[in-house]
Amino acid sequence: MNTSNIILSSNAEYTINTATISGIQSGTLTWYDIVLQNTGNKPFIQTTISADINGVTYNLSQNTTNIGPSKTLEQKGILNAAVVYGNSYTVRVYATTSDGSTFVTSRQINAG
Secondary structure: OOOOOOOOOOOOOEEEEEEEEEEEOOOOEEEEEEEEEEOOOOOEEEEEEEEEEOOEEEEEEEEOOOEOOOOEEEEEEEEOOOOOOOOEEEEEEEEEEOOOOEEEEEEEEEOO
């Protein structure tokens, strides 16, 4: 008699494909462009991205669009904050799936 156990696993995961932070207008404003990819197998229904710059957390645009598996999400815009070329800053991602699971990740990036 052959018996096999099949375990179905599901996960919620984003990968930060690219993250760019650059100073503009003589260093008084910051341009950001962040691309996430859903590398899990659950759709995200809410995604919040933030950046820590000079001890202040800036909440970037919040997205409530359904981002399914293998889909990408790009957030870009301008912050009223100054970054220094070459300095390291933290980008954080907090996301929720349709079943209430959460995923959190962060990445250090250097200002360009």
